[in-house]
Amino acid sequence: MLSKKTKYGIKALTYLAKQESRNPVSIATISKSENISIKFLESILLTLKKNGLLGSKKGIGGGYYLIKNPKDIPMTTVMRILEGPIAMMPCVSLNYYEKCDDCPDEVKCAVHRLMIQVRDSSLKVFRNTTLEDLSN
Amino acid sequence: MLSKKTKYGIKALTYLAKQESRNPVSIATISKSENISIKFLESILLTLKKNGLLGSKKGIGGGYYLIKNPKDIPMTTVMRILEGPIAMMPCVSLNYYEKCDDCPDEVKCAVHRLMIQVRDSSLKVFRNTTLEDLSN
DNA sequence: ATATACCCTATCGGACTAGTAGGATAATAA
């Protein structure tokens, strides 16, 4: 299941990508437009900022804005920041690999082989979709 | 993340598919071979039975056995029984559709469009992989 | 100064996961 955190995060990013200018947009504005709890959204935007996707400005007229061009932000990046690994199991994760306790031999493991295929097919979608694609 | 329930379930099914005969195999035997907690495995095999994938026999020489030919069991079936919907969000689920509370228009929702693509690509893998494929 | 808006930590109820416990039921073997 996709967490609401990720869902809201993508919605917020898309909202920002749709803006004509790169002027800051306040949390409250995004919150109202996208029907997202303001405090929850606050924490999401903060992590997106900490991970280099957003910039922010305090005070009147402040808010969050995209740092990069939407077409340079693939969804792999967004997913990994908000949702974590794209793979369904640590033993098939590219960025967060971990061996299974119970499995003596990965190569012989049926689940392992299946999940590698699923990972690759999802990865393909996320890699080929940028924030720009989503905001059209 | 794939639950251990699903992981163990697939391992057990694969184990049964590898058997030359369709004689019953006891929970204890599968448990030892696949390093799965016996009680946990018990509940998993029971749900697989209730969902028509396994048959069972009580008493000495009893256990679980596959009902169908492994090549007639696509992984979509297994995943839906053990893990639930294949889609990452109810609003893109084929079998368990549910509308989002916050989303006024699905067609305009960026997350919706993205997750439909992910669903389709995963579905493709699960549909094209049978239990027979995994047991080779 | 004061209002605005982001920044940060802490907390919390509810749901879910991965088991465990303990016995009921059915089939087989002696």
Place this chain on the structure above:
DNA sequence: TTATTATCCTACTAGTCCGATAGGGTATAT
């Protein structure tokens, strides 16, 4: 018939995560 085997079923639990809320602290603009 009785003992043994092995599935069937219900209930419980510790731990973890999710989604959200509370309550301030800090920086910026008028």
